[in-house]
Amino acid sequence: xxxxxxxxxxxxxxxxxxxxxxxxxxxxxxxxxxxxxxxxxxxxxxxxxxxxxxxxxxxxxxxxxxxxxxxxxxxxxxxxxxxxxxxxxxxxxxxxxxxxxxxxxxxxxxxxxxxxxxxxxxxxxxxxxxxxxxxxxxxxxxxxxxxxxxxxxxxxxxxxxxxxxxxxxxxxxxxxxxxxxxxxxxxxxxxxxxxxxxxxxxxxxxxxxxxxxxxxxxxxxxxxxxxxxxxxxxxxxxxxxxxxxxxxxxxxxxxxxxxxxxxxxxxxxxxxxxxxxxxxxxxxxxxxxxxxxxxxxxxxxxxxxxxxxxxxxxxxxxxxxxxxxxxxxxxxxxxxxxxxxxxxxxxxxxxxxx
Ligand code: NAD
Numbered sequence: 207x208x209x210x211x212x213x214x215x216x217x218x219x220x221x222x223x224x225x226x227x228x229x230x231x232x233x234x235x236x237x238x239x240x241x242x243x244x245x246x247x248x249x250x251x252x253x254x255x256x257x258x259x260x261x262x263x264x265x266x267x268x269x270x271x272x273x274x275x276x277x278x279x280x281x282x283x284x285x286x287x288x289x290x291x292x293x294x295x296x297x298x299x300x301x302x303x304x305x306x307x308x309x310x311x312x313x314x315x316x317x318x319x320x321x322x323x324x325x326x327x328x329x330x331x332x333x334x335x336x337x338x339x340x341x342x343x344x345x346x347x348x349x350x351x352x353x354x355x356x357x358x359x360x361x362x363x364x365x366x367x368x369x370x371x372x373x374x375x376x377x378x379x380x381x382x383x384x385x386x387x388x389x390x391x392x393x394x395x396x397x398x399x400x401x402x403x404x405x406x407x408x409x410x411x412x413x414x415x416x417x418x419x420x421x422x423x424x425x426x427x428x429x430x431x432x433x434x435x436x437x438x439x440x441x442x443x444x445x446x447x448x449x450x451x452x453x454x455x456x457x458x459x460x461x462x463x464x465x466x467x468x469x470x471x472x473x474x475x476x477x478x479x480x481x482x483x484x485x486x487x488x489x490x491x492x493x494x495x496x497x498x499x500x501x502x503x504x505x506x507x508x509x510x511x512x513x514x515x516x517x518x519x520x521x522x523x524x525x526x527x528x529x530x531x532x533x534x535x536x537x538x539x540x541x542x543x544x545x546x547x548x549x550x551x552x553x554x555x556x557x558x559x560x
Contacts, residue, residue: 209238209262214285216242216270216318217292219249221401222338225439226289231257233443240264240283242276243292250544253400270314273321280325288322289446290315291338293373296404297366301498304365311369312376319380328385335388336446337377341431341458342367343392346501349429353507354392356454363499381452389449391442393457394506397526398435399533403545407527410469411534412541414476414487424496426466429503433459434526437519444515458506459519466491471524475531 211234218227218241231239239262243249257263264283268275270292279285293311294300300307319335326333344354345361362371380386397407410420441457449455463471473487511517521529534541 207261209236210234211237211287212240212283212285213237213287213289214240214242214279214283215289215291217249217290218265219243219245219251219253220291220295221248221253221398221405222396222435222438223291224250224253224400225398225435226291226442227254227263228257229436229439229443231260231263235260235262238262238264238283240266240279240285242266242268242270242279244269246294248295248402250400250402252540252543270318271309273317276318276321277324280321285322285325286332287334287336287446288318289336289338289442290318293370295366297342297364298404298497300364300366300369304369307365307369308372311366312372315373316376319376319386323380323384323386326386330385330387333387334446334451335377335380335386336442336449337374337388337390338442339374339390339392340367340370341392341394341456341504341506342501343371343374344504347503347505349503353505354456355507356392356456356510363501378452387451389445389451389453389455391445391449391455391457392506393438393441394431394433394459394504396435396438397432398530399537400540401435403541406465406468407472407530408534408541410472411476411531412545414473414490415480415535415538417487417490419492420469420473420487420490421492421494422466422469423494423500425493426464426469426491427502428465428500429462429505430465430468431458431505432461432463432468432523433457433519434521434530437521440520441511441517444517445511448515455511455515456506456508457511457517458508459523460508461519461523462503462505463523471527472531475528476535479531479535
């Protein structure tokens with residue numbers, strides 16, 4: 207088949223990447239979708255079982271820091287668009303091992319930019335390099351109702367956000383210096399199915415189910431803006447196709463939650479779905495020492511995306527969280543599988559003595 211486009215998605219076996227790969231493979235049967243992933247602890251091909259045999263889907267196991275492998279992929283598949291998600295993505299891990307974050311998020315992004323530049327060698331018509339980034343690059347807000355806009359100055363605080371900020375800067379530098387047609391989006395916290403259970407929502411759903419403690423940083427006062435992952439994937443599709451070259455788009459749900467309130471919602475929903483009496487699992491809340499440099503509040507203004515490209519979140523939070531809890535309760539096998547081995551050792555080490 208002659209495909210109309212050949213899109214490379216990096217990190218497609220991860221949480222957001224797998225939702226995006228599924229969306230693109232199903233929505234565009236006339237595109238060849240190449241998923242390149244190193245399959246770290248966070249990448250699971252099990253996340254893509256339902257589409258793995260679709261004729262327009264390809265998988266390549268490779269590291270984004272491996273220039274030769276990238277050059278081969280650009281040549282073999284005549285790649286004309288990149289949507290780059292591969293990253294080390296967990297803030298706690300970045301505090302334990304910052305260099306791993308510099309390697310993948312900074313050097314990996316730079317290696318990918320260079321591979322795109324060389325493969326396209328100035329023939330940029332119809333090409334696009336899209337970097338999927340985070341709102342954490344903007345730093346932290348006070349409890350004063352202000353929001354991050356696309357003009358907010360970068361002020362990252364964790365090794366994770368510093369590495370993502372740096373990769374955003376390299377993407378802009380390749381646009382400004384070499385004319386590479388790039389676009390960036392900065393999104394708030396995502397939730398939904400297939401998220402690796404070291405992140406707050408799947409971790410807590412699983413712990414509530416198994417009557418395990420719910421480690422809450424500090425007093426649980428930190429505020430995050432939450433977006434349903436499928437809404438993020440839709441936004442990425444839209445920005446990839448219709449965003450302006452060299453531009454940045456914020457993506458968020460206008461949906462701020464204090465951690466402790468979010469945890470109470472999860473307790474209520476899990477207990478109800480498991481047929482437990484309301485409040486049964488309140489006792490599992492366990493306050494632990496706050497994360498070093500923990501940002502107080504993130505909240506994102508996605509008005510530009512709404513006004514320019516007509517995107518809006520499709521799900522109310524209550525509906526999204528109920529869907530998400532149901533999914534994790536129905537997929538215990540997936541959870542058991544991805545939390546065995548290496549992850550289990552990390553988790554025990556992380557929370558030992560707390
Ligand atoms: P994830 O950790 O679930 O998935 C990351 C994927 O990248 C995994 O499949 C992993 O195997 C792969 N990967 C890691 N290192 C690699 C390497 N060197 N080479 C190739 N593949 C590699 O992450 P996620 O939560 O899906 O996040 C995806 C992207 O979206 C990241 O760039 C992240 O910064 C960004 N983001 C995430 C959120 C969120 O709430 N999760 C919010 C905004 C932006």
